[in-house]
Amino acid sequence: MRTLPLFLIAITAAAATPGSAPTYSKEVAPILFNRCGSCHRPKDIAPFSVLDYKAARPWAKAMKASVLARKMPPWFADPRYGHWSNDARLSDAEIRTIQAWVDAGAPEGNPRDLPAPPKFVEGWQLGQPDAVVDIGTDYEVTPNEDAYEHFVVETNFKEGKWIRAAEIKPGNREVVHHAHVLLVSNDLKQMEVASTKNAPTLQPYLIREGKLSRIRQDAPIQNDGCAVNAPDLPFLTGFQEGALASFLPGRPPDVFPDGSAKWVPPGAKVEFVIHYARVADKGRRDRTSIGFYFYPGGEPQRVLRRMDLRNFFLHIPAGAPNTEVRRCYEFEKDKLLLSFTPHFHFRGKDVTYEVVRPNGKRETLLYVPKYDFNWQLVYRLRDPVRIEKGSRMIVTVHYDNSPNNPGNPDPKQTLRWGDKSEEEMMTSWIEYFDADTVKTATSSAPSKSRSAR
Numbered sequence: 001m002r003t004l005p006l007f008l009i010a011i012t013a014a015a016a017t018p019g020s021a022p023t024y025s026k027e028v029a030p031i032l033f034n035r036c037g038s039c040h041r042p043k044d045i046a047p048f049s050v051l052d053y054k055a056a057r058p059w060a061k062a063m064k065a066s067v068l069a070r071k072m073p074p075w076f077a078d079p080r081y082g083h084w085s086n087d088a089r090l091s092d093a094e095i096r097t098i099q100a101w102v103d104a105g106a107p108e109g110n111p112r113d114l115p116a117p118p119k120f121v122e123g124w125q126l127g128q129p130d131a132v133v134d135i136g137t138d139y140e141v142t143p144n145e146d147a148y149e150h151f152v153v154e155t156n157f158k159e160g161k162w163i164r165a166a167e168i169k170p171g172n173r174e175v176v177h178h179a180h181v182l183l184v185s186n187d188l189k190q191m192e193v194a195s196t197k198n199a200p201t202l203q204p205y206l207i208r209e210g211k212l213s214r215i216r217q218d219a220p221i222q223n224d225g226c227a228v229n230a231p232d233l234p235f236l237t238g239f240q241e242g243a244l245a246s247f248l249p250g251r252p253p254d255v256f257p258d259g260s261a262k263w264v265p266p267g268a269k270v271e272f273v274i275h276y277a278r279v280a281d282k283g284r285r286d287r288t289s290i291g292f293y294f295y296p297g298g299e300p301q302r303v304l305r306r307m308d309l310r311n312f313f314l315h316i317p318a319g320a321p322n323t324e325v326r327r328c329y330e331f332e333k334d335k336l337l338l339s340f341t342p343h344f345h346f347r348g349k350d351v352t353y354e355v356v357r358p359n360g361k362r363e364t365l366l367y368v369p370k371y372d373f374n375w376q377l378v379y380r381l382r383d384p385v386r387i388e389k390g391s392r393m394i395v396t397v398h399y400d401n402s403p404n405n406p407g408n409p410d411p412k413q414t415l416r417w418g419d420k421s422e423e424e425m426m427t428s429w430i431e432y433f434d435a436d437t438v439k440t441a442t443s444s445a446p447s448k449s450r451s452a453r
């Protein structure tokens, strides 16, 4: 007797046997629990729970449509490029099972076939943190509005700390859509000095309104950040050192790779940037916090770093359907890339990350054909990608400021860089290790005199 190849057994087990439609209890629940339950559960951000049949049943048709269109689970990387450790895409077999179930009338089946429900830890996912900082207020969410709020608070760290993980805990999961926490220096000036040597300053082009900044309408325009004359403008070369942690719906908190840590300088402040989901009623409050987990025993073997690549000088004409904005970066040393987080606002349409090696070879590292502002996804490389000194990274973004973009709040607006969601951004957060510090970190550990790294 010939044995069935393993993959066939796996497919047969996941798909329905002919004549008997898949049921919720037997074939479908394992998929929904695993792939949807982290967001689609009671008291979380998604509109319904998949954890029990009664709650899930009315959404059956919508579920079929959303998985066939690959709208759910949210994941936007073109599978032709890169391998991602957090790839959320369903397999074709999983999609077929959901489709067959819905086509058969979404039967419940025998509840005794149900798998054990997934366990969700309440409170800190990573256990009690070594230090906790919160936004400092019981913030009341404004009804009927998508709001981005910024809160700057003290860490009160008297000495610098190496941290091995940072977890953001939403105060109210039903209203916090996503959140980022950044380390901030006292003023932008200091941030510039820390990140870009001898670069011209950004100050003359900046306008500050309350807690938010934007670039003046009459600032120079440079959509092609890779052009030869571009380096005259601040921040179109080099990079800025970036933030600490993010909270995204359905995603476990980031624990930094083994043996690595991030540095939080003494006296640092943190800035919470929180996107609150639209709520209908008044009186919804939130007090989000961040927990720090200290690295045990002094200095880490490797310093986890983040470079932020931005083009502050973008200009997107009113109504324009496809404005291209680029940014380049020359690797000043060998680096091991770990992850990409593209960040634009409502008009962001697509983004490509390419690298040109010193031998001229051009490679696509990540292509996101349909960027969606609602999902601030991070794409984590399954294996770090080594990029040699002298290589050039090219980031190319397209924006759709036409009325055909359903997310566009106002196609009549000409856009420059600004913090508000209604203005635009072009930034990418790229986590990496310096390749030469992978064995020992002593050379790259910040000394007492060097702060804000």
Ligand code: HEC
Binding pocket: 032, 035, 036, 037, 038, 039, 040, 045, 046, 047, 059, 062, 063, 064, 066, 067, 072, 073, 074, 090, 249, 250, 251, 374
């Ligand atoms: C990362 C969190 C997350 C995961 C994982 C996820 N969803 Fe969702 N889903 C949401 C959120 C938030 C919404 C509401 C906002 C939206 O539609 O974008 C939503 C909306 C939906 C909707 C309503 C769409 C509509 O047309 O109104 C369906 C159906 C759905 N999800 C199905 C699924 C299924 C099936 C899975 C698993 C295969 C899944 N989702 C996985 C977060 C998630």
